[in-house]
Amino acid sequence: MQVPDDAVGRREEGEEEWDDEETYEGEEEYDESSDDELLPKALPIEGAPSFDDGPPTSAEEYLRQVRWEAKQLPKVVCAKINLRQFDDNRTKYVPRAGQVKAEEESLVTPSSHFPEQEWMEAFLSDFKELREALEASDWRAPRQVDQPSKLPHSRDVRAWECFCLGGKVDDAPSTEDGVEEQTASHGGNPPLVSTLATLDEVRTAALLQQMVKWVESAPSLSEQHAQWMFSLLCTLSTPIDASTAASLRALVRWCYKRRALAPSADPEVERCNILLAIAGRHFSQGGDVKIVAS
Template sequence: VGGAEMEEVLKPAFAVSGEPNFSRGPPGDAMEYLRRVRHEASRLPQIVVSLIDSKRVKQQTRYMPRPKPAASCPAGFLPLPTWEDAATSHFTDFRQALVRRRLKCAPPSSSSSSSTEKLPGSADEQAWGAFCFGSTEHKGHPPLLRYVLRMDHVSTCSALRALRSRLTDNDPEKGFPEEAGQWAYALLAALEKPIDGQISSCLRELYRAFAAVRSKGVSSEDDVLLAKVNIILTIISRIFNQKVA
């Protein structure tokens, strides 16, 4: 930028007349302060070069580990694009139907709350894990519509994290529990967008877990289990854009 152009960019807001008087010590008023600011600015070069310490450039940055890739599988286990299109379309229709049903269903009144089965606290991941998948003392619950409709976004995220914990602790060679696949589909249908970073990470871990099942726990004759796994992987990849390479 030339001198004339710089003057155009740095137009003065108002005129400051006179020269600074440094013999009087600190500036006695605002105008004297502005005169000294203008004086200092006039002494600065138009181009300033920053000196770089070459030793700092050679320092190695903190190591960032690469994300764990998804387990590979035989090419015949991968779904065709047309199959993925159909699965995505059906899932999208189901999500929209669930939203419409939620809008129509009013929350239970206080008079009927006594007869309504109590759900875990929204943020209680451990309780949601026991509710959905059971514990040593109680059986889990299937993802019935009356449960899913009463789950808010926080509850859905807590249940998804519980599902992630359940699947990451599971041996992929044994497949996955039937209720895990059912809850995965229901929770993904109820999950609101956009999703935050924590849920994005959770979905990527779920993707790895289901990909591991497809790689190690599905036989070439088990078309039903393969379809269930591929549906969840397709939803995570296409609907929520969290595919793991």
């Protein structure tokens, strides 16, 4: 379609002229000063602050300085977060279900490492009676236990690892009452009743989850690891939450691998079988893992 030459720049009668850049209704160029116009002023103060007179001597001068300092700040800020502080709470490796099953099937557990079905039933019966006896005795009552030694703060994971399993804490751990202790190196403490009685249901589950992480990073299942795991599992309240269930499943997988790789006469085999029976059978987190001899 050919446009007549005289059509350029021509408009209908009553039609307004337009510029090269169209401006829509309500559209304006951004101006930083417009922010002050959009927000209602609670305390309208005019004028600029005077910094030559020293600190503000009146409320008006104080508000002028506050307003001036606010305008110096950027409109968008980015917080600097140290991501390394989340390393202890991060799952390092999460294999897929198929990978877990393939890894388990590739392990060949010697037949001598499997417990008998009769032993499994007798042990689970004794373990259940032990938990019921603890619940009936009200063993957490302060009047029935000795006062424990000063425990680390509930959030000090490194100090708890040193307290339970031994080692050296680089920084002085703070106790529950805020008192800092001297850095020391020792072999850890056994899971005494006086210590376990100070842990409520939430702290017991949290310490158990942390204990599983320490076990997973250890080269083998030591007697001290097994004692703490057994004691915490005895006092663990039911029903368990999702995080605790996930930790028990991780414990089952780790014990299954360690049992398959341990020598026949190694006491670690018996420790793994005990934890497999508790976590896998009593708390029903074993899944398809083969725990007893078929």
